[in-house]
Amino acid sequence: MDRKPQRITAIAATITLVVSACAGATSSASPSTAGASASTAASAAASPSPAGPVTLTHWYYDFPPFANYQKARAAAFQTANPGVTIKYDSSIPPVGEGGYEDKITSSLATGTAPDIFSVISPQAPRIISLGQLAPIDANALTALGYASVDALKASRVDGAFDAWTDAQGNIYGIPDAISFYNLYCNNDQLKKGGVDPATVSIKTWDDFLAMGQKVIAGNPNFYKNASGKWTHNFIKLPMYQDDTWSMQTLTQFLAQTGGSVLAADGKSSTINQPAAVTAVDEMMKISRTLGDPNIGPTVPGEIHSAVASGDQTCGLAGEWFYGAFLKPTNSKLLGHYTAFALPRMTADKPGNVFWGWSFVVNAKSPNKDVAWKYIGNLTADPNGIVQDVGIWPPVKDIQTLQAVKDTPFGDVIAANREGGQHIFKSLKYTDIARLIRGQLEAMATQGTPVQSTLDQVAQQINDIVK
Amino acid sequence: MAVDTARARSKLLGLSLPRRGGPATNESTGLLFTLPIIFLFVAFNLLPTVYAFVVSLTTYNLFTPPTFVGFENYLDLLGNRNFWQAVGVTVGYTLLFGPASWILGFLIAMLLKDTIVGRDLFRSVFFVPTILSSVAMAVTWALLLRLNGPINGVLDISVPWLTNTQTALLGISLLGIWQSAGWFMVIFLAGLASIPESLTEAARIDGAGTLALLRHITLPLLRPVFAVVVVQTIVAGLRVFSPMFIMTGGGPANSTRSVAMLIYQEGLRDLRMGSAAAISVIGFVFILALTVIYFRVFRVREEIGY
Amino acid sequence: MARSKWLRRQSTNLVRLAVLLALAAVTLFPLAWIVTGSLKPLEQVFAIPVQWVPDPIQPQNYPDAIQATDFSRPLLNSVIVTSSQVAINLVLCSLAGFGFAKYRFRGREQLFLGVLAMTLLPLQVIMIPLFLIVKGLGWVNTYQGLILPTAASAFGVFFMRQYISTIPSDYVDAARVDGASELTIFRKVVIPQCIPALVTLGVMVGLSSWDEFLWPLIVVGGRELATAPLAMAQLRSLYQTPFHFILAVAVVMVIPPLLAFLFAQRQIIQSVSQTGIK
Structure with a gap:
């Protein structure tokens, strides 16, 4: 559901598989130079194999680039550790948005959960609260190849473990990535509308709005038909039909205005306070003046595909857009796009959203140590992950990774991490997100008034969290 | 159903007469033969209905043991806007897809009643949508109903069928109509065939026009068929799940979340088993009432010949 | 004139x-x-x-879509589930239909009415307790959990009972005089005369079984057990499948019901027109 759903041709998938298989094979022999401390895990992977045959089940959600990478790593791990079998399943039904989380939860309840699976950051508090995840204890640290919790934390950027840490300070997951938004635009379409992507300066969302209106006015036949109806969007925000995408988009704007969904104590909603209203107002302005949210793709993955195929001019997407959407599909956008510094509400205040998935271990797993060792191996080669998958692991100094240097606009993208915040934390995240998403959709597609809608939403959230 | 009731009944009646003579049989062997499937019904239909009521009196999230809360879940539902919205969606869907497909089905049945070129082919064409995989159809209809999709394209309109709270339920109902009109057509055709030719001939000789014939002969005689159709429609409305789940995910803003989908989300997504069970029990009581009425109205006991 | x-x-x-x-x-x-x-x-x-x-x-x-969506396993699973449920009903419904039609045991009427009442009971109102029961049995994410709980068709029992009622009892009695056991009578006398009804029953059960979505959605845990409707619905979420592939897979999914329709059109339409009685 989250990250980068997209279209992957069979050929591209095969290539990814081959490439990552090579990466997997080489990295355990010669750990990558970057992400120095993380690489110790890779060498641990090849060390003593556990006694007796061990079978680990591993569930992942349906994101082919990373799934293929993981499959290759799993194969390499099995070779390096005779007696270990990894049963990997990367497309867990059921379906529909949130389907993966639902199935994880119910499988935990029925005792059919796998040994290893992934949890997305905003869902972490709720899943941790079920008491079914194994905390990273001393044994886990050894298996992962770290001397202490501090060493583990020091191996990643500050705050990388926040979403997966409970009130007692226990850590439950190894994040595979901390993703964040970037603005990507199609150069050809900007030029057709009379805007030069190389020289245009976009500091704020209002600058972006002005640019969009100029491009639409300069190339009206592309965006609207003879009777004035929209046929293509200049931009459609990735916030429809999926709760977490919706919260990501909202959080990015909230981070820039200083607004929030919940008050600091988590006991009431602040979504109808001025800072939040300003953020939502801007989202609606962008959505309704630079396109028609009723047309075009709906689920976020389709929206990214639309940008990659040139059906939509600009799009908000994670840092993985190049690696997951453009490169493997050989998109016609390759070499024809610009990644901009993320526009701001006010030029001097940076703000962005952080989200990402973490590998976690089932507390009921009889082979937790092997599982952690395997996770350590999965995350041991940040450069390989950037190169083969496109997502950016939360390692320090990511700009020094060769794969980031090879990513077009890598420096612009890296700078966009500034001011990032995680999506709000609440045990009632699912209920709140679903509620807000529905109303964001209504405001965007039907133009229902922002302030009064948010007043109602705040009231309903208060009922949920009280 | 009224088809050949008379014939069937006489046949059944003949069979249910006590057997005279014949070799002695161990009649309880019959019970033995029915037991395997009865066992499945008890284990997977009857037991769950009872169990639903038990669970509905608790709060239970699968992880911590259930706690007894009496009728609290039911009381909570009274004030739960999600519940009432789902009831509204279910009723709305039933009213949107039901009457429209009855009328279409009836119209087609009237047109196909008498011999016409390609009668069987037409009947097959109208019936085929009812048997196609409903999931595959939901997925593809979501594409058909896009704003820039072929339905809007052919009609030269731009209705945001599935992305607008005002039209999403209507959009889903279009699929419902398409998939059930043929079903009702078949039922109406059977009903129409059961009306004796002599009756309509006599009325025609008396000078009755087509409309008068419809009003005074056909419709009244079809009354039991209409009742069947209404019951089937109500049950179909209460069952509706996959079109919403797939085409809109219940959105936008829950405007297409049916009762069945709410039960699923409450129970298997949010792990509020008690609350989900309470909604189920309400649905069950509703179905039970419907069944009792149905059995009464149709004298099912006589129908089956006991 | x-x-x-x-x-x-x-x-x-x-x-x-x-x-x-x-x-x-x-x-x-x-x-x-x-x-x-x-x-x-x-x-x-x-x-x-x-x-x-x-x-x-x-x-x-078509081949590209099946490959890109990894659809062969779900198709196979659907075939397994559908054919198992058809087989279960062919055996159990005709057995029960025989029992209800040709024997006069105590409580027969009540039992049969009870079965009839099941025809109106939708899975939707029992899915939660049914899930809990299946969980208790340890059947979540297993073939038996996928197949058995929704297998029994009440309509099938009714249908077979009505059909077997029309077989003259003389045949049954004659076989009995010859000393055949009750089960032999069922196998050698009743079943051969039921072939047309069994065809109809098989097709009707097969159609609804092929179409089942809600129960697999609840009980299936991994791709290994996913049925075709589940995999189909999945195409609309998660990573994006190209539209022409979605359409191709949809066509593949409707081919079996279409074939069944071509093969047994008359029987299907007849049994639908009888759903009034159920």
């Missing part, structure tokens, strides 16, 4: 035909779009006006 009557009838027939043709066109429109779309290059799928003849025609979409 006769001639003008004939003329009038012909003209009303023409009107009837015209209306029928229009309605048939509306009915077939979505199917035509789906089928032609499944053979198009991606960029022609949403062309307006609709491009009814793909250019070029791409039958290669």
Whole structure:
């Protein structure tokens, strides 16, 4: 559901598989130079194999680039550790948005959960609260190849473990990535509308709005038909039909205005306070003046595909857009796009959203140590992950990774991490997100008034969290 | 159903007469033969209905043991806007897809009643949508109903069928109509065939026009068929799940979340088993009432010949 | 007089035909779009006006779509589930139908009415407790959990009972006089006469079983057990499958029910028209 759903041709998938298989094979022999401390895990992977045959089940959600990478790593791990079998399943039904989380939860309840699976950051508090995840204890640290919790934390950027840490300070997951938004635009379409992507300066969302209106006015036949109806969007925000995408988009704007969904104590909603209203107002302005949210793709993955195929001019997407959407599909956008510094509400205040998935271990797993060792191996080669998958692991100094240097606009993208915040934390995240998403959709597609809608939403959230 | 009731009944009646003579049989062997499937019904239909009521009196999230809360879940539902919205969606869907497909089905049945070129082919064409995989159809209809999709394209309109709270339920109902009109057509055709030719001939000789014939002969005689159709429609409305789940995910803003989908989300997504069970029990009581009425109205006991 | 009557009838027939043709066109429109779309290059799928003849025609979409969506395992699972449920009902429904039709045990009437009442009970109102029961049995994410709980067809029992009632009891009695056991009578006397009914029952159960979505959604945990409807629905979420592939997979999914319809059209329509009795 989250990250980068997209279209992957069979050929591209095969290539990814081959490439990552090579990466997997080489990295355990010669750990990558970057992400120095993380690489110790890779060498641990090849060390003593556990006694007796061990079978680990591993569930992942349906994101082919990373799934293929993981499959290759799993194969390499099995070779390096005779007696270990990894049963990997990367497309867990059921379906529909949130389907993966639902199935994880119910499988935990029925005792059919796998040994290893992934949890997305905003869902972490709720899943941790079920008491079914194994905390990273001393044994886990050894298996992962770290001397202490501090060493583990020091191996990643500050705050990388926040979403997966409970009130007692226990850590439950190894994040595979901390993703964040970037603005990507199609150069050809900007030029057709009379805007030069190389020289245009976009500091704020209002600058972006002005640019969009100029491009639409300069190339009206592309965006609207003879009777004035929209046929293509200049931009459609990735916030429809999926709760977490919706919260990501909202959080990015909230981070820039200083607004929030919940008050600091988590006991009431602040979504109808001025800072939040300003953020939502801007989202609606962008959505309704630079396109028609009723047309075009709906689920976020389709929206990214639309940008990659040139059906939509600009799009908000994670840092993985190049690696997951453009490169493997050989998109016609390759070499024809610009990644901009993320526009701001006010030029001097940076703000962005952080989200990402973490590998976690089932507390009921009889082979937790092997599982952690395997996770350590999965995350041991940040450069390989950037190169083969496109997502950016939360390692320090990511700009020094060769794969980031090879990513077009890598420096612009890296700078966009500034001011990032995680999506709000609440045990009632699912209920709140679903509620807000529905109303964001209504405001965007039907133009229902922002302030009064948010007043109602705040009231309903208060009922949920009280 | 009224088809050949008379014939069937006489046949059944003949069979249910006590057997005279014949070799002695161990009649309880019959019970033995029915037991395997009865066992499945008890284990997977009857037991769950009872169990639903038990669970509905608790709060239970699968992880911590259930706690007894009496009728609290039911009381909570009274004030739960999600519940009432789902009831509204279910009723709305039933009213949107039901009457429209009855009328279409009836119209087609009237047109196909008498011999016409390609009668069987037409009947097959109208019936085929009812048997196609409903999931595959939901997925593809979501594409058909896009704003820039072929339905809007052919009609030269731009209705945001599935992305607008005002039209999403209507959009889903279009699929419902398409998939059930043929079903009702078949039922109406059977009903129409059961009306004796002599009756309509006599009325025609008396000078009755087509409309008068419809009003005074056909419709009244079809009354039991209409009742069947209404019951089937109500049950179909209460069952509706996959079109919403797939085409809109219940959105936008829950405007297409049916009762069945709410039960699923409450129970298997949010792990509020008690609350989900309470909604189920309400649905069950509703179905039970419907069944009792149905059995009464149709004298099912006589129908089956006991 | 006769001639003008004939003329009038012909003209009303023409009107009837015209209306029928229009309605048939509306009915077939979505199917035509789906089928032609499944053979198009991606960029022609949403062309307006609709491009009814793909250019070029791409039958290669089908193998590509099955491969890209990894659809063969779900298809296989659906075949397993459907054929198991058909087999279960063929045996158990005819057995029970025989019991209800030809024996006069105590409580027969009540039991049969009880079975009839099940026809109106939708899975939707028992899915939660049923899930809890299946969880208790440890059957979540297993074939038996996927197949057994929704297998039994109450309509099937009713249907077989009605059919077997029409077989003269003399046959049964004659076999009994010859000393055949009750089970032998069922196998050698009743079943051979039930073949047409069994065909209808098999097709009806098969159709609904192939279509089942909610129960697999609840009980299936991993891709290994996913049925075709689950995998189909999944195409609309998560990572994006190209539209012409979605359409191709949809066509693949409707082929089995279509074949069943072609094969047993008369029986299907007949049993639908009898659903009034249920």
